[in-house]
Amino acid sequence: MKSLTPDVMVTSLGQVGGILAVIVVAVVVLELILYFLLKKILHYRYALPFMLIAPGLVGLILLNVYPIAYELYIAFSNMNLLRFRNPSHSLAIGWENLKSVFTAPVLKQQYFFPVFLRTMLWTGIQVFFHVSLGLFLAILLNRPMKLRGLYRTLLVVPWALPQVVASLAWRGEFNFEYGFLNVMLTRIGLQAIQWKSNPFWNFTAMNITNIWLGVPFMAVILLGGLQSLSKSYYEAAEMDGARPWKQFSSITLPLIKPIMTPAIVLGVIWTFNNFNVPFFINENNLETSDILVTALFRAAFDFNRYGFSAMFAMVIFLILFGITIVYMKAVSFSPSALAGSKARETLTVGEEK
Amino acid sequence: MKKWVCVFLALAVLAGGLFAKGGVEAPKGPVKIALWTQEGESEGSFQFVKKLADAYTALYPNITFDVLNKETEALRQDFLAASLAGSAPDLVLTVNDHAGPFSVADVIQPVDSLFDLKLYLPSAAAIGSKTWGVPVSSGNHLMLLFNKDMVKTAPKDTDELISVGKTLTTGGKYAIVWNQTEPFWLVPWLGGFGGSVFDKDGVTPTLNTKAMVDTLQFLYDLKSKYAITPKEADYATMDTLFKEGKSAMLINGDWSLGDYSKALGDKLGIAPIPMVSATKKWPAPYTSGKYFMIPKSVTGDTLKAVVAFINFYTNYENQIDMAKTLSRLPALRKATADEYVKNNPVLRGSTSQLVLGTPMPAALEMRCNWDAMKPELNAVLAGTKSAADAAKAMQDAAVACLKTIQ
Numbered sequence: 001m002k003s004l005t006p007d008v009m010v011t012s013l014g015q016v017g018g019i020l021a022v023i024v025v026a027v028v029v030l031e032l033i034l035y036f037l038l039k040k041i042l043h044y045r046y047a048l049p050f051m052l053i054a055p056g057l058v059g060l061i062l063l064n065v066y067p068i069a070y071e072l073y074i075a076f077s078n079m080n081l082l083r084f085r086n087p088s089h090s091l092a093i094g095w096e097n098l099k100s101v102f103t104a105p106v107l108k109q110q111y112f113f114p115v116f117l118r119t120m121l122w123t124g125i126q127v128f129f130h131v132s133l134g135l136f137l138a139i140l141l142n143r144p145m146k147l148r149g150l151y152r153t154l155l156v157v158p159w160a161l162p163q164v165v166a167s168l169a170w171r172g173e174f175n176f177e178y179g180f181l182n183v184m185l186t187r188i189g190l191q192a193i194q195w196k197s198n199p200f201w202n203f204t205a206m207n208i209t210n211i212w213l214g215v216p217f218m219a220v221i222l223l224g225g226l227q228s229l230s231k232s233y234y235e236a237a238e239m240d241g242a243r244p245w246k247q248f249s250s251i252t253l254p255l256i257k258p259i260m261t262p263a264i265v266l267g268v269i270w271t272f273n274n275f276n277v278p279f280f281i282n283e284n285n286l287e288t289s290d291i292l293v294t295a296l297f298r299a300a301f302d303f304n305r306y307g308f309s310a311m312f313a314m315v316i317f318l319i320l321f322g323i324t325i326v327y328m329k330a331v332s333f334s335p336s337a338l339a340g341s342k343a344r345e346t347l348t349v350g351e352e353k
Numbered sequence: 354m355k356k357w358v359c360v361f362l363a364l365a366v367l368a369g370g371l372f373a374k375g376g377v378e379a380p381k382g383p384v385k386i387a388l389w390t391q392e393g394e395s396e397g398s399f400q401f402v403k404k405l406a407d408a409y410t411a412l413y414p415n416i417t418f419d420v421l422n423k424e425t426e427a428l429r430q431d432f433l434a435a436s437l438a439g440s441a442p443d444l445v446l447t448v449n450d451h452a453g454p455f456s457v458a459d460v461i462q463p464v465d466s467l468f469d470l471k472l473y474l475p476s477a478a479a480i481g482s483k484t485w486g487v488p489v490s491s492g493n494h495l496m497l498l499f500n501k502d503m504v505k506t507a508p509k510d511t512d513e514l515i516s517v518g519k520t521l522t523t524g525g526k527y528a529i530v531w532n533q534t535e536p537f538w539l540v541p542w543l544g545g546f547g548g549s550v551f552d553k554d555g556v557t558p559t560l561n562t563k564a565m566v567d568t569l570q571f572l573y574d575l576k577s578k579y580a581i582t583p584k585e586a587d588y589a590t591m592d593t594l595f596k597e598g599k600s601a602m603l604i605n606g607d608w609s610l611g612d613y614s615k616a617l618g619d620k621l622g623i624a625p626i627p628m629v630s631a632t633k634k635w636p637a638p639y640t641s642g643k644y645f646m647i648p649k650s651v652t653g654d655t656l657k658a659v660v661a662f663i664n665f666y667t668n669y670e671n672q673i674d675m676a677k678t679l680s681r682l683p684a685l686r687k688a689t690a691d692e693y694v695k696n697n698p699v700l701r702g703s704t705s706q707l708v709l710g711t712p713m714p715a716a717l718e719m720r721c722n723w724d725a726m727k728p729e730l731n732a733v734l735a736g737t738k739s740a741a742d743a744a745k746a747m748q749d750a751a752v753a754c755l756k757t758i759q
Contacts, residue, residue, distance in 0.1 A: 199735070283534065
């Protein structure tokens with residue numbers, strides 16, 4: 001491997017610098033156009049706000065809106081390797097793609113619904129462990145103790161690691177011959193586990209990795225929520241004779257709900273769409289370990305079914321959108337709830353809003 | 354040292370007839386060639402590509418390279434995506450079977466009119482009447498490698514492999530290791546059991562056959578019944594086990610010979626994969642080689658520079674250098690007749706397997722076969738599916754796949 005010499009660094013910076021220079025020039029040109037158009041010619045009152053949000057808006061259009069629109073365009077095409085350059089587009093083709101998502105294998109053997117159910121199971125397991133273990137750790141760390149700062153720092157280490165790096169490191173630990181887990185198991189007289197080829201154990205390996213990765217995020221968020229709760233609630237509860245479990249269920253949980261709900265919604269979306277862990281841990285490409293997004297990737301880039309995959313992606317998007325709406329309705333969550341919770345935090349027992 | 358190597362190579366180019374028939378003179382203006390390759394660093398082959406790219410830049414300072422390594426499947430996926438996005442590299446150095454998807458997707462150009470292909474051994478990147486790649490090496494085939502300290506001679510057939518294997522598998526050591534995750538390692542045995550992945554037409558899958566069932570059962574038995582191979586082994590695991598002396602034998606490709614020669618020295622033995630005792634047939638690994646493929650978008654001065662560089666890369670001197678450095682068999686006819694190539698024991702061993710191999714199909718339909726075989730091979734080895742069920746599932750998946758690429 002080439003070492004990081006000054007020459008290499010200069011070359012690398014030059015390559016990045018070129019792109020940055022293009023972006024800077026484009027932003028300057030955009031701002032000048034907006035300035036002359038909105039300020040000088042139209043004398044528009046909100047010229048400055050428009051100028052401030054314009055670069056971000058353009059970035060959003062280029063990086064989000066355009067790819068999604070293009071995805072939708074491909075979803076109504078028969079694009080595959082044979083029709084890579086010049087695919088046909090029509091509503092009928094889109095309909096066929098949509099039907100295929102539900103009636104034909106999305107991988108080599110697996111159909112949509114088994115993969116969908118596995119994704120739901122994966123998401124359910126993950127969110128359950130993230131929330132329960134995260135809350136447990138948050139409550140532990142919310143008490144006075146020595147070296148609390150150190151524990152909190154150590155807690156966020158898995159979260160701070162790049163997910164791909166962590167996944168690949170864990171994959172090494174699941175190696176049959178050299179992995180830490182099998183070495184430990186054999187040392188204590190148990191059989192080594194086939195983590196990579198056995199469907200059950202491979203799915204378990206995925207879950208272990210993602211629990212390790214995901215708990216710190218939830219713990220940090222919930223710890224922040226717990227720290228914002230006024231102690232006076234607990235003092236009053238103790239005076240009324242409430243036991244710890246009662247305090248937890250009647251004070252802690254309801255009060256951190258506004259913090260927990262968006263964290264769970266995010267957790268559901270991120271886990272449902274988690275690509276890195278299922279993809280990298282599943283080294284043997286077991287279809288029994290694929291969730292929707294990894295199946296989508298394989299359909300598109302392993303099997304080159306581009307039109308089908310684009311429609312498949314749209315279906316996944318709609319599912320996720322639906323789950324989020326239903327969950328937010330179920331817990332009566334709205335963004336304004338967060339603002340409301342902040343207002344409540346300033347109140348103490350006996351005060352009125 | 355590097356400078357002298359460059360000077361030597363530069364002189365070698367001039368002496369070796371860089372501008373032989375089919376060659377194109379390098380352009381005078383500045384050209385930067387983005388080269389993607391699946392040649393890996395761990396085998397030293399990526400470094401070899403870089404060395405020749407640097408040598409060419411030393412010869413023609415106006416032509417520079419940006420060499421990027423990508424894992425084989427990642428290269429296929431990324432090259433297709435980059436071609437669609439209009440940002441394909443200028444040159445690709447990869448395995449022959451990528452010619453199938455790349456040519457069908459219309460993202461590479463034929464090389465018949467750009468090179469004198471008669472100078473090379475017959476191409477495994479020819480599809481129909483067109484040739485889609487310039488060969489760099491011959492082979493890319495699997496063979497049996499063994500550690501002479503652990504087993505004196507290679508077993509001749511599978512019966513001997515199993516009987517010897519049982520004595521070798523002891524104390525945390527295994528008799529034989531192979532990459533259980535890739536169907537590329539299944540194909541030689543399929544040939545040994547008398548099967549083939551395609552019918553005679555070269556495009557109709559024939560995966561649900563007795564030969565496939567026997568092959569899958571044999572591989573499962575090696576692991577479970579005879580227990581002479583690890584329960585799980587990917588490429589990195591088999592490589593490490595062999596290098597650490599924890600496996601007496603290994604099935605791996607010619608790309609790894611240079612690396613194992615360095616690691617084991619004289620202890621490295623090379624032989625054909627043992628004959629299948631039940632059929633008395635030799636396993637037939639796929640043979641192909643590494644190929645330069647030129648993206649369709651490459652034109653003008655860049656095309657001239659690319660063609661000139663390929664001629665340089667595959668000239669006589671560099672082919673011999675490749676044989677010495679990487680222990681790979683050359684693709685240039687003239688180089689195959691070289692005394693070193695004919696007499697080197699490692700290359701001789703590689704040749705003994707090569708002659709038993711079968712050309713790897715480059716047709717797009719092969720993609721369906723690979724994708725169909727992989728999950729079923731895994732299922733059989735994991736013990737979650739019988740060999741017969743897996744063979745049927747393979748065939749169904751391959752046939753279904755063919756419909757999706759119509």
